Amino acid sequence: MSEHKVTNDFSFGFSLGFSLIELMISLAIVSILTALVLPSYRQYIVRTNTVAAQQYLLELVSLQNQTMFENHGYTEKLETLGVPPLERVKNHYDVAITNVSNTATPPTYSIQATPKFDSAQAKTSTLTINHLGQKTGDWYE
DSSP states (O other): OOOOOOOOOOOTTOOSSOOHHHHHHHHHHHHHHHHHHHHHHHHHHHHHHHHHHHHHHHHHHHHHHHHHHHHSSOOSOHHHHTOOOOHHHHHHEEEEEEEEESSSSSOEEEEEEEEOTTSTTTTSOOEEEETTOOEESOOOO
């Protein structure tokens, strides 16, 4: 009789793991992709924060106009307008109402969002909008 050996080798010539070279190549590919994508992601975050600040400033302009109609004057305090900034805006910008003059003809004000130095927005410009809707800084249209 012939003897048959029973083996548990189901690999059919393939190894069951990864070689060190395969792992190194995979790691290199992931590193290159990360290096390419990360700067774009950072730019996206900066732009998103800037747009959030712009929206907040436009909301404050609307509330200032409403305050003017109701109280015949602009307010100097953000708290009076009753709309606190979103976390995204508060974490990256200092927002203030400046240059309020209710005795001028017409009355004037400016609202500024100044980037915080320790945030992702540090290299962006200060966003400003005044009572005429004139904007300074890098506004996205």
